[in-house]
Structures are given as structure tokens and as C-alpha cells.
Amino acid sequence: MPNIRELSLSRRIKNHFATGVAIGASVLVLAPLLAIFGYLVYKGVGSIDIAFLTQTPKPVGEAGGGMANAIVGSALILGIGSLVGVPLGIGAGIYVAEIGRGTFAKVVRFTADVLNGVPSIVIGMAVYALVVIRQSHFSAGAGGIALGIMMIPTIARTTEEMLLMVPHTIREAALGLGIPQWRTTLSIALRTAASGVITGVMLAFARVAGETAPLLFTAFGNQFWNLNPNEPTAALPLQIFVYAISPFDEWHKQAWAGSLVLITLIVGAVFMVRLATSRGMMKGARN
Amino acid sequence: MKPRKSKISAGWATLLADRLFRYAMTLCAASVLGIVAFVLYELHDRSRMSISQFGWKFFSSQNWDPVLGDFGALPFIYGTLASSILALILAVPLAIGVAVFVTEMCPRVLRGPISFMVELLAAIPSVIYGLWGIFVLAPLLRQYIQPWLASTLGWTGFFTGPPYGIGMMAAGIILAIMIIPIIASITREVLYAVPQHQREAALAVGATRWEMIRIAVLRNARVGIMGAIILGLGRAIGETMAVTMVIGNRPEISKSLFQPGYTMASVIANEFSEATGDLYLSALVEIGLVLFLVTFVVNIIARMLIWSITRGSPARTNA
Numbered sequence A: 001m002p003n004i005r006e007l008s009l010s011r012r013i014k015n016h017f018a019t020g021v022a023i024g025a026s027v028l029v030l031a032p033l034l035a036i037f038g039y040l041v042y043k044g045v046g047s048i049d050i051a052f053l054t055q056t057p058k059p060v061g062e063a064g065g066g067m068a069n070a071i072v073g074s075a076l077i078l079g080i081g082s083l084v085g086v087p088l089g090i091g092a093g094i095y096v097a098e099i100g101r102g103t104f105a106k107v108v109r110f111t112a113d114v115l116n117g118v119p120s121i122v123i124g125m126a127v128y129a130l131v132v133i134r135q136s137h138f139s140a141g142a143g144g145i146a147l148g149i150m151m152i153p154t155i156a157r158t159t160e161e162m163l164l165m166v167p168h169t170i171r172e173a174a175l176g177l178g179i180p181q182w183r184t185t186l187s188i189a190l191r192t193a194a195s196g197v198i199t200g201v202m203l204a205f206a207r208v209a210g211e212t213a214p215l216l217f218t219a220f221g222n223q224f225w226n227l228n229p230n231e232p233t234a235a236l237p238l239q240i241f242v243y244a245i246s247p248f249d250e251w252h253k254q255a256w257a258g259s260l261v262l263i264t265l266i267v268g269a270v271f272m273v274r275l276a277t278s279r280g281m282m283k284g285a286r287n
Numbered sequence B: 001m002k003p004r005k006s007k008i009s010a011g012w013a014t015l016l017a018d019r020l021f022r023y024a025m026t027l028c029a030a031s032v033l034g035i036v037a038f039v040l041y042e043l044h045d046r047s048r049m050s051i052s053q054f055g056w057k058f059f060s061s062q063n064w065d066p067v068l069g070d071f072g073a074l075p076f077i078y079g080t081l082a083s084s085i086l087a088l089i090l091a092v093p094l095a096i097g098v099a100v101f102v103t104e105m106c107p108r109v110l111r112g113p114i115s116f117m118v119e120l121l122a123a124i125p126s127v128i129y130g131l132w133g134i135f136v137l138a139p140l141l142r143q144y145i146q147p148w149l150a151s152t153l154g155w156t157g158f159f160t161g162p163p164y165g166i167g168m169m170a171a172g173i174i175l176a177i178m179i180i181p182i183i184a185s186i187t188r189e190v191l192y193a194v195p196q197h198q199r200e201a202a203l204a205v206g207a208t209r210w211e212m213i214r215i216a217v218l219r220n221a222r223v224g225i226m227g228a229i230i231l232g233l234g235r236a237i238g239e240t241m242a243v244t245m246v247i248g249n250r251p252e253i254s255k256s257l258f259q260p261g262y263t264m265a266s267v268i269a270n271e272f273s274e275a276t277g278d279l280y281l282s283a284l285v286e287i288g289l290v291l292f293l294v295t296f297v298v299n300i301i302a303r304m305l306i307w308s309i310t311r312g313s314p315a316r317t318n319a
Helices: A009-045 A050-054 A068-099 A103-115 A120-135 A140-165 A168-176 A181-192 A194-209 A236-244 A249-278 B012-046 B048-059 B074-105 B108-123 B126-156 B168-193 B196-204 B209-238 B241-246 B264-274 B278-310
Strands: none
Touching: A009 A249, A009 B074, A009 B108, A009 B126, A009 B168, A009 B209, A050 A068, A050 A249, A068 A103, A068 A140, A068 A181, A068 A194, A068 A236, A068 B012, A103 A140, A103 B012, A103 B278, A120 A140, A120 B012, A120 B209, A120 B264, A120 B278, A140 A194, A140 B012, A168 A181, A181 A194, A181 B012, A194 A249, A236 A249, A236 B126, A236 B241, A249 B108, A249 B126, B012 B048, B012 B278, B048 B278, B074 B108, B074 B168, B074 B209, B074 B264, B074 B278, B108 B168, B126 B168, B126 B241, B168 B209, B168 B241, B168 B278, B196 B209, B209 B264, B209 B278, B241 B264, B264 B278
């Protein structure tokens, strides 16, 4: 049997060199992650206090104040976004996996993938033209529609993937009992794939939760409390952006605090998804 | 026995419900196409004034003067291309390195955690990258990296002028960090799709691990990796907030990477909500239209390359 020692020196060196390069690349990729998280925690923890989580922004020059209205505004906009994106996304996923078999389904899948790569700011612009210009004012609703549109591709593709994992025999058993197709799809197939579908929804949610660009000219931002979906509304990422590019130290501190809150929410969501999928909650869909 | 009406055929209510259900789902699917059509229509409709006023000159003129009403997009197109290409140069080797390490080299225990951490990198919102870029990366560039580059590589012309920190270089680095996850995760999917027996065959004829990776894995996966890179390019072109925060936002074309620039996405982010005058707005929307068309085509090419390898199974980690 050939022994590793019979390899020529140059081949051995190349082999080790390649391994070294790959390890080096991995370290270089993970370094910014640690740097960003480390700095975020370091800067953010000192800036978060009760006032930050309960008060609205103070005028320039006054210390204190917080982003409570932006946190609530983000929740409002994301809620509207979910109302738009989740049904459409799941519906499109069901169509592609369960109903459509022809070219149309293929075109939809492909377009969903391509839509996923369309810049968020372009979506924001289009929604501005559709909603904001017609209403002639900014609103949380417009922001929600923009975020909802951005959720659709991710949800549609995950729903499809999860439904395709559900074995056909389950559907055949249901249809064999005389259950109509719509019940079979919704109560049997979708139910079996539910945890996977929820994973997709959470991922889409986490992705749009940090979006700023499409909100710039839809939700616009607001210094005060607002719960009316028809009014301009503050959002956490927007507020971070405005504070980050301002020249005031006090605002920079708030931007770090806001970022820490935002990243905690997002990473929390991603982590929960990860935990749920690895703990075998998706077994129903996998078997 | 007298034939009875078959109980097997469903009642009219069920048939109706089934049909309605199918229509509703088809409508949802059609909404995906509808959204693309609607975006295209709205952007074209709102940019008509600028298109008819400037024609093709819009893409070759360097003037961006809202006061005189003279608009040309060349500095923004240049800024977008330059920052994206710089990002690709930095990101591609690293992303492929991580993907190869995770799929072919690393111990099984590390696979999950490393993939998860790369995914986390994708989960960080763009505005936080921007914040980090302003307060950590830019000072680092200004104080240490740029002076050093200027003294060692200044003769190339890419590293001249005052080291601001903020500028094209900062934008390229931030973009690179942001597109590494998407390139790495799709490359990983593509590498997993290479059949195991290809690897075994290479090892069986006496290849070292690196030779096996080069001959059996990378060669088989090159089309898909190309797709992943182009997908990363699409992301870099459309990325808005982080770039806006670190590129300096000046519509200038300069060879030096130390100088500030401006991209198509950031000019929209900065000026759209404050634009006064129909022509100004229309010019900004035309930039948006170009951005849409370019990213659309780039994504179509990328997806076709990736689908040719993975047969259309959805990539898991592009969230």
C-alpha cells in the first residue's frame, strides 16, 4: 500500500499550504464577526438604561431620552409586513409545491429567487410611488408593505422546500379517506411541515427586521409616539441610522444602544430557529 | 343490484372549495410576478421625464447639479462598480476558503458552529455594519492601514491622497464582509452537491487532499461557485445603508481608493426624500430603475448557474 511518506516533498508542502490557507481564510472571516459583536456589546451595554427603553428621543443637546417609540414603531411596521408577506409567501409556496407543475410554477420559483436579490431600496422606491405619492404622506403602512414584499421570496421558497419533504403517502392516505384537496393541503401537508414553515417565516422576519433602506421614504421616522398605521412612524434601524451619521456624541451612544437591542432581537430569532431545527422539532417533516 | 349514484365523487361544495383554494394559491404565486412587474412599471413611469430629457447622455455625464437641473449618473455608476469589484476581490478568496474548509477539511464537530457563525454574519443588519464602519473601521484605516499603504504602495496610484478613513476603501471592505456569507453558504451548497464518488476516485488514484479538492471538487463545482460569486456581486451592487455611511458621498471619480465616492444606492438613500423638483426626482428614480435592471439581470445569471448545479433546490442560508 502506498505510504504517505512516498509523496514528493512539493506535493506534501502544497497540501499543507492549502490547508493553512483555508484555515487562515476561516479565521479572517470570523474575525470581523467577533470584532463587531464584541464592540457592540462593549459600547451598547453601557448606554442601555431604563430611560432608553421607556422614553422618546430628547432634542439635541439634552442628555437622556430613549428609543421606546422606535422599538414600538418597528413592531408595528413588522406586524403589518407580516400580515402582507406571510400569507402571500406561504400561498406562493403551496402553489409551487402542491398545485403548479408546469412552466408557470417554474417561473414563479425562479422569479422568487431573483426577487430575493433585488435591492431593498428599489422596493422602497416602488412602494413610495405606489402608496406614499397617492396618499401624499409617509406612513407605517407603506413601510409595512415594503417589508412584506421583501419577506415573500424567503417564505415562499422555505414553504415549498418543507412541503416537498412531506411524503406523498400521507397525502394519498388523506385523499383516500375522501378529504378534499384543500383540507389535505392545509390540515395534513402544511400541518406536517409547520415547524419548517415557521422557521422560514422567522428567518424572513429576522432579515427584514434590520432593514433600513426601504423605510427611509415609506415609514420615514418620527420623534414621537405613534400607533396609527396611517402616520409616519419611527423604526429602530432608521433611528440608529439618523443618530449614527449625526455629529453628537450623546446620539452616537444611543445608536450603539439601539444596535445592541436590534441585534439581540435578530440573533435571538435566528438562534431560536437553529435550536428548534436541531432539536428534532422538524422530524415530522423529515421522516 | 341497481347502480346507485357513486358516493366517491365529491359534492359540489367540495369541488367549489377546491377550485377556490386553487385560485387563491395561484393568485399568491402570481403576486410574486406581479410585484416584479409593478416595480418595473412604477420606476419606468416615474423616470420618464428624466429619460426623455437626458437620453443616453445620462450614463456618460459627470454633472450632478440639482440647482441647474443637470443630471448625469456616471459618478454613481463608477462608485457602485468600483466598490463592488473591490469587495469581490477581497471576499471571493476568503469565502471560497471558508466553504472549502467547512466541507472538505474541518473536523465534523466544527462544521456546525462555523457555518452558524458565518450565517450570523449575514444576520447583522446593514445599518449596524455602517455604524461599526464609521466608528471602528474608518479610524483604523485612517490611523494605521492607509498611511502604511500610501508609503509602500503609493506608487500604484490607488493609494494616494490624504487618508480620510471614510471613502471607497472603507466601503469596499464593509461590502466584502457583508457578501462573504452569501458567497460562502452558496459555495458550500454547491460543494456538497459534488458526488462523493468523485472525491473517492481522486483519492483512490493517490491524490493528496488538496489535489482531490482541486481536481474532483472545485473543478466540478466551478459553474456553481461562479454563480455564488455573481450573486455576491448582485448583493454588493444593491447594498445601501452601510455603504452610504462609510463611502463619503461625493460624486467624484478618482483612481485613489482613499478618496470619497458615491454609489447609485446611496444617492437614492440620501437625496430621494429631500429632492425638490420633478426632474430631480425623476433622475433619482431613473437611477433606481437602472439599479433594478442591473441587479435583476445579475441575479438571473447567478441563479441559472447555481440551479444548473443544485437542480433548483433552494439554498438554505440566504436569509
